[in-house]
Amino acid sequence: MVRVDGKGSGALVEIRSLDKKYRRGGEEIDVLRGLNLDVDAGEFIAFMGPSGSGKTTLLNLIGGLDTPTSGAVRIGGDEISRLSGRKLAAWRSRHIGFIFQMYNLIPVLTAFQNVQLPLLLTNLSKAERRKHVEAALDLVGLSDRMRHYPRQLSGGQEQRVAIARAIVADPTILLCDEPTGDLDRAAGDEILDIISRLSKEYKKTIFLVTHDPIAAKRAGTLLHLDKGTLLECTADGLFACKPEDAGK
Amino acid sequence: MAIPLEYNVRSVFIRWPSTLVAVLGIAGTVAVFVVMLAMAQGFQAMLIGGGSRDNAIVLRGGADSEMMSAITLDQVRVIADAPGVARSASGDPLVSAEVVVVGAFPLLATGSDANVQIRGLSPIVLEVRPNARIVEGRFFQPGLTELVVGRNVSGTYAGFKLGSTVEFGGGRWTVVGVFDAGGSSYDSEVWCDAVVLNQVFKRPENIFQSATARLASPESFQAFKDAATSDPRLTVDVFRETAFYAEQSRMVSTIIRVLGFIVAIVMGVGAVFAALNTMYSAVASRSAEIATLKALGFSPASVVASFVAESTVIALAGGAVGVLASLPFNGFTTGTMNWSSFSYLAFAFRVTPEIVASGLVFSLLMGIVGGLPPALRAARLPIIVALREL
Structure with missing residues (x-):
C-alpha cells in the first residue's frame, strides 16, 4: 500500500513532514515541502513531475545520500535522517541499491569487479562473492560479459551491469533515477523489463524517477511531484496515480 | 573491506601523463637523496674501514x-x-x-x-x-x-x-x-x-x-x-680503532648528510607539489566515481585510504626509479679533504640496502604528504553534488 497523507503506520518507508531547502546564491529554494509518504515493502513506485520538482531530491533523501532540512525519513524502523555519515554509509550498503541514469560504473574495473563492489563491504568470502556476482550478472543476462570493461559494453549493457551491482547485495530498496534516460527505446525497454521482473519475481521495493510515461507505466503506483509537494490523485482529480494515467 | 587497490593502480595508468610528472619528480628527489647518503656512507665506511676491533690506538691525553x-x-x-x-x-x-x-x-x-x-x-x-x-x-x-x-x-x-x-x-x-x-x-x-x-x-x-x-x-x-x-x-687516551675512525669521519659525513637532507627536502617539497597536483586532478576528474563509491556504502575513511594508497603507489614507483637511477653511482670514486688530518682522501660511494630502504621510505612519505590533502577532499565531496557532475 502507498499513502501520501501521512496517516499510515508500520510501512517499510515512512516519510513525515519532509522539508528540503537549498540555498542558491542568497536565495533559499524550497525543493520539498511538508511531504508525507508511506510505502509498504514490495511496492513499485514511479515519481513523475517537471524538472526541478524535487523527484531526485526525494530519491536521494530516501537513499540516505542527502539529509532533510526538517522532517523524518524512517526506513524499516531506522530514522535514517538522524544517522551520521559513517553509519549512513554502512546503512546504505545494507539496504539500498542505486541505479543511475549515467550508469556510474567504474571505468577501470571489469563488469565483474563493478558488480562485486557492494559485496566488498560484507563479510562474504571470495568464493561466496563470486557466486553472488555471477548470479546477479546472470539475472541481467550478462554472464558472458563478466571480463569486459564498461567501454567495451553498449549503453544498455552498462545499465544492466549497474542493475546487477544494485541487486548483488540483496538490498531492501532499489532507487532508480532515470534509468532509461540515456538509452534508446529498445535498450530502455530491456532495462524496464529487468526492473519489473525485480519487482514481480523478487518482490523488491522500487522507487523509479522518470520523465518517461512509458517507463512510469511499469510501476504499480505513480506519484506526481510538483513544486515540492506529492499530489494524491484520483481518477478524475489531479492525478489518479495509476500507471495507466501517466502522461495524460 | 576497502576499495580495491586495483581501482587505484589502473586509474594511475589511465592518467599516465600527470602520473609520469609526479613519478619523475619523486624519482629525481629520491635519486639525489640516495646519492648523497651513499656519499656520506662511502666516506664513513672508508674511514671506519681502516679501523679494526682488534686494534687500540693510543694518543697523548x-x-x-x-x-x-x-x-x-x-x-x-x-x-x-x-x-x-x-x-x-x-x-x-x-x-x-x-x-x-x-x-x-x-x-x-x-x-x-x-x-x-x-x-x-x-x-x-x-x-x-x-x-x-x-x-x-x-x-x-x-x-x-x-x-x-x-x-x-x-x-x-x-x-x-x-x-x-x-x-x-x-x-x-x-x-x-x-x-x-x-x-x-x-x-x-x-x-x-x-x-x-x-x-x-x-x-x-x-x-x-x-x-x-x-x-x-x-x-x-x-x-x-x-x-x-x-x-x-x-698520560694517554686509548681508543678502540673502529671508534676512533668513526669519530674522525663524523664531521665530514655529518656535513654531507645534512647537505643531502637539505637538498632532498627542497627537492622533496617540489616533488610533493607534483604529487599534490596529480592527486588533486585525479580527485577532480573522478569525483563522480568517488561519489558512486560513497553512495554504494564505502566510508569516507576508505576513500581517504584509497587515494592515499594511490598516491603511495605513484610515490613508490618514483622511489624505485630514483633508486635505480642512483645505482650507477655505487662504487663511483671521488675524494674530499679529511678535516681531521687535513689530507685528501679518496672514497667510493656506497649504495647500501639501508640507504635504498631510506630512499623508498622517503618516497613513501612524499606520497602520503602529497596524497593526504587530495584524499581528504575526495572524502568530503558531497555525494549528490558530485553525482550531478556526470
Whole structure:
C-alpha cells in the first residue's frame, strides 16, 4: 500500500513532514515541502513531475545520500535522517541499491569487479562473492560479459551491469533515477523489463524517477511531484496515480 | 573491506601523463637523496674501514687526532708491555709507533696540489693491520727512504707509480710497493719507516704521534685501556680503532648528510607539489566515481585510504626509479679533504640496502604528504553534488 497523507503506520518507508531547502546564491529554494509518504515493502513506485520538482531530491533523501532540512525519513524502523555519515554509509550498503541514469560504473574495473563492489563491504568470502556476482550478472543476462570493461559494453549493457551491482547485495530498496534516460527505446525497454521482473519475481521495493510515461507505466503506483509537494490523485482529480494515467 | 587497490593502480595508468610528472619528480628527489647518503656512507665506511676491533690506538691525553698527539719511545715500550697486546710468532709485541706528516702533491685529474697523508710506521705494521697487504712490489725496508703507497695514491697523484722517485721533506724516496687496505682511508696514504721519516723531516728521533696495538682479542681492549690509562708513566687516551675512525669521519659525513637532507627536502617539497597536483586532478576528474563509491556504502575513511594508497603507489614507483637511477653511482670514486688530518682522501660511494630502504621510505612519505590533502577532499565531496557532475 502507498499513502501520501501521512496517516499510515508500520510501512517499510515512512516519510513525515519532509522539508528540503537549498540555498542558491542568497536565495533559499524550497525543493520539498511538508511531504508525507508511506510505502509498504514490495511496492513499485514511479515519481513523475517537471524538472526541478524535487523527484531526485526525494530519491536521494530516501537513499540516505542527502539529509532533510526538517522532517523524518524512517526506513524499516531506522530514522535514517538522524544517522551520521559513517553509519549512513554502512546503512546504505545494507539496504539500498542505486541505479543511475549515467550508469556510474567504474571505468577501470571489469563488469565483474563493478558488480562485486557492494559485496566488498560484507563479510562474504571470495568464493561466496563470486557466486553472488555471477548470479546477479546472470539475472541481467550478462554472464558472458563478466571480463569486459564498461567501454567495451553498449549503453544498455552498462545499465544492466549497474542493475546487477544494485541487486548483488540483496538490498531492501532499489532507487532508480532515470534509468532509461540515456538509452534508446529498445535498450530502455530491456532495462524496464529487468526492473519489473525485480519487482514481480523478487518482490523488491522500487522507487523509479522518470520523465518517461512509458517507463512510469511499469510501476504499480505513480506519484506526481510538483513544486515540492506529492499530489494524491484520483481518477478524475489531479492525478489518479495509476500507471495507466501517466502522461495524460 | 576497502576499495580495491586495483581501482587505484589502473586509474594511475589511465592518467599516465600527470602520473609520469609526479613519478619523475619523486624519482629525481629520491635519486639525489640516495646519492648523497651513499656519499656520506662511502666516506664513513672508508674511514671506519681502516679501523679494526682488534686494534687500540693510543694518543697523548687530550689529543683528539694524531696531528695533535705525541708519544715518546719510552711510552711506546710501556704500551708494548701492557696486558692484552698480541705478539708475533717471534714473540715481539704487535705495536706500531707512528708519525704522520702531510705532503702536497699534484692531483692527476686537475694538476692542482692536494694533501697526502704520509705515515711513518713500525716495520711490523702489516701484522698490526692484517687488512693491509702488498699487492704490487714489496714492503719498505727499515732504515731506507722507501715508500709503499695505498692503491688510490698512484691513480690519484702524479709521481707515485711503482719504481718512481719522489722528493719531499728534503729526501728522495723510491716507491717500492703498492698496498691494498680494503678500501679504507689507508688506501689514500703513503707509508714509510717512522724512524726514517723523523730523520728526513728533522723531527726528534724518539717522538711519535700515536701507537697502534694489535690486541690478543677484541675483549682484551678494556684490560689494555685500563692498564695504559692508569700507568703513572703514561698520560694517554686509548681508543678502540673502529671508534676512533668513526669519530674522525663524523664531521665530514655529518656535513654531507645534512647537505643531502637539505637538498632532498627542497627537492622533496617540489616533488610533493607534483604529487599534490596529480592527486588533486585525479580527485577532480573522478569525483563522480568517488561519489558512486560513497553512495554504494564505502566510508569516507576508505576513500581517504584509497587515494592515499594511490598516491603511495605513484610515490613508490618514483622511489624505485630514483633508486635505480642512483645505482650507477655505487662504487663511483671521488675524494674530499679529511678535516681531521687535513689530507685528501679518496672514497667510493656506497649504495647500501639501508640507504635504498631510506630512499623508498622517503618516497613513501612524499606520497602520503602529497596524497593526504587530495584524499581528504575526495572524502568530503558531497555525494549528490558530485553525482550531478556526470
